[in-house]
Amino acid sequence: MLVPSTPTLALIALGLIVLIGGAVRVIRSLRRFARARTLVGDRVGDGVGLLKARTAALKVAIAGRRPKEQARTRANPAYDRRGGGDRRITNG
Template sequence: MLVPYAFTAGLLVLALVVLTASLLVTLRSVRRFHAARSAVTSDLADRAGMLRARVAGVGVALRQRCPKRSC
């Protein structure tokens, strides 16, 4: 009578070990995804800022070239 309970307990322990391992792998993947997303977001914000600065520079150059809108 003790053997079926031991077998069930063993399966339960094995299932918990597999679940824990799977959870750790998933959390590690989520952490890597979050780091990559943060890097992409930062890079995109930097590029957008540079584009805004270039557009502003072109606007300044055009105003200096044609100061009274005569062009």
């Protein structure tokens, strides 16, 4: 004798199997995406660090080529931008 709730239970079981299978695929895809995002973030961070280092090196090189009187830039730590003056100690 077939109980009328059997088809309903079969559909619920099939729906759960499909739902679990879909969830597993989505979780796998999210893990791959997170791994790729981490790799891209690391490479971009490395590139930004190299760019900052090159910029700092260029500032130092440019400041080294200028005469001492013109070396009032942010690359010169002796120059105080807040007071607008020179913080170097002079004997004069």
